[in-house]
Amino acid sequence: MTIKTHAALLASPGLGHLTPTVELGKRLTTHHGFHVTIFVVTTTTNSSETTKSPILQQTSNLNGLDIIFTPPVDVSDKLDPKNPSLGLRITLTMLESIPFIRSQILSMKFPPSVLIVDLFGFMALPMARDLNMSTYVFFATNAWFSAVTMYLPFITKEAFSRHANNHEPLLIPGCEPVRFEDTLETFVSPWGPIHDGYVNAARDILSVDGILMNTWKDLEPETTQAVIDNDILGQFAKGPVYPVGPLVRTVEPVEKKEGESENFIFSWLDRQPAESVIYLSFGSGGTMSEVQMIELAHGLELSQQRFVWVVRHPVQGDASAAFFDATKGGDGSMVEDYLPEGFVSRTKDVGIVVPLWAPQAEILKHPATGGFVTHCGWNSVLESILNSVPMVAWPLYAEQKMNATMLSEELGVAVRATVAEGGVVFREHIAELIRRVMVDEEGIAMRVKVKEYKVSGEKALSGFGSSYESLCQMAKECELDYVNHSDEVKARGA
Numbered sequence: 001m002t003i004k005t006h007a008a009l010l011a012s013p014g015l016g017h018l019t020p021t022v023e024l025g026k027r028l029t030t031h032h033g034f035h036v037t038i039f040v041v042t043t044t045t046n047s048s049e050t051t052k053s054p055i056l057q058q059t060s061n062l063n064g065l066d067i068i069f070t071p072p073v074d075v076s077d078k079l080d081p082k083n084p085s086l087g088l089r090i091t092l093t094m095l096e097s098i099p100f101i102r103s104q105i106l107s108m109k110f111p112p113s114v115l116i117v118d119l120f121g122f123m124a125l126p127m128a129r130d131l132n133m134s135t136y137v138f139f140a141t142n143a144w145f146s147a148v149t150m151y152l153p154f155i156t157k158e159a160f161s162r163h164a165n166n167h168e169p170l171l172i173p174g175c176e177p178v179r180f181e182d183t184l185e186t187f188v189s190p191w192g193p194i195h196d197g198y199v200n201a202a203r204d205i206l207s208v209d210g211i212l213m214n215t216w217k218d219l220e221p222e223t224t225q226a227v228i229d230n231d232i233l234g235q236f237a238k239g240p241v242y243p244v245g246p247l248v249r250t251v252e253p254v255e256k257k258e259g260e261s262e263n264f265i266f267s268w269l270d271r272q273p274a275e276s277v278i279y280l281s282f283g284s285g286g287t288m289s290e291v292q293m294i295e296l297a298h299g300l301e302l303s304q305q306r307f308v309w310v311v312r313h314p315v316q317g318d319a320s321a322a323f324f325d326a327t328k329g330g331d332g333s334m335v336e337d338y339l340p341e342g343f344v345s346r347t348k349d350v351g352i353v354v355p356l357w358a359p360q361a362e363i364l365k366h367p368a369t370g371g372f373v374t375h376c377g378w379n380s381v382l383e384s385i386l387n388s389v390p391m392v393a394w395p396l397y398a399e400q401k402m403n404a405t406m407l408s409e410e411l412g413v414a415v416r417a418t419v420a421e422g423g424v425v426f427r428e429h430i431a432e433l434i435r436r437v438m439v440d441e442e443g444i445a446m447r448v449k450v451k452e453y454k455v456s457g458e459k460a461l462s463g464f465g466s467s468y469e470s471l472c473q474m475a476k477e478c479e480l481d482y483v484n485h486s487d488e489v490k491a492r493g494a
């Protein structure tokens, strides 16, 4: 296939942002003949973890896809130490990395004509326009949350006040309203600079040449259509909206190879009956209080189900504490120091506790895995759906509460954890949720539904599927722009 277009993709810090960006890059290269350069933005605390991540190792043999790491950035001195907003930290890190990205692009012999950024990369858009590149935003999430972001500039201050003060739902044309219980942190007090920054970012996003979303039409038929067709957006948004998902990391079943040492998780899973193990993980950054971890451990025991549980050291009052550093708060302590006394030895025949990090995509693919207690990060949700695994939805931060509502109330593939007064999910409730997914009739129905969505997701990505076609259209637009861009680059060089 001849190379048509060179696209630069920007991945903001965090594996949840990197994985879908890399998957998009891989598809543009393998299915649409693009040359792709991915700029991976790193921080001083996540740079070594990021460079070693398996998703990047998978790209090393791929022709036409280059990875460039930006120099690690530390923005901690620019943040309020008492309230270090995750969104602001990512945004500032991106901003500091732009001069390096620009200099790299300018030094390329065959410079990219397209820039694709994720939600946090919007500050790079002026640079791209300055270099006469066409601009795309990739929402690595569902259509509902993408719609909320796109509509921000059209939501009045009064509507935000009624939402924050009177807990009225936030109305988004053509979409499910956002209930106050599910709202984003920034909408709880929508008066400060962080909220204003988000609205301004949304304005910038609407001015791009196209918007991509990591979802597919059959998963969210009304919402995707509402975003594609809506008159209000149509008047302001410059480019079309393309649902191109589900883009998730593809993995092969784990098999022990000659000479390799056994992986204890998979050798244990291999010995368990089909769909009998519940997997528990709260994403790349999720943490819990000590009280909550103790309740969860007791709940697991009460459920009497086999399990694989990824645990992190407890952190009080910051659910995303480990986002930039998976070892946060760990100070060398062992899991026995913060789990209930005797838990690990009592459960050693029925479960595995994995400190910090586990190969999630591979675990979800394993035939023994039959349920997933998840914080509802969108990558985790898609990985679960594409492996036909029903979920216990336990959202922690960002848009995860909206995702939990969608999974449990619209799609019927999850049951949702209820947080009791005092902010804790109690052990009896945890045991009940796990049994509803793993044992009860309700779980069987959820399994049927999730299998249907798996099939529809795979169909969307296959030749002539809706997401495949969307990406073809986007690729065609890029090709047309490429012709103009090459003339401009030639003129610049002359």
Ligand code: UDP
Residues within 6 Å of the ligand: 014, 015, 016, 017, 019, 281, 282, 283, 284, 285, 286, 310, 356, 357, 358, 359, 360, 361, 376, 377, 378, 379, 380, 381, 383
């Ligand atoms: N992940 C993993 N092992 C872990 C925790 C997370 O491989 O122990 C991966 C997971 O498979 C997913 C990503 O990290 O691809 C997390 O992304 P998600 O959107 O679910 O959540 P985030 O971390 O962004 O909150």
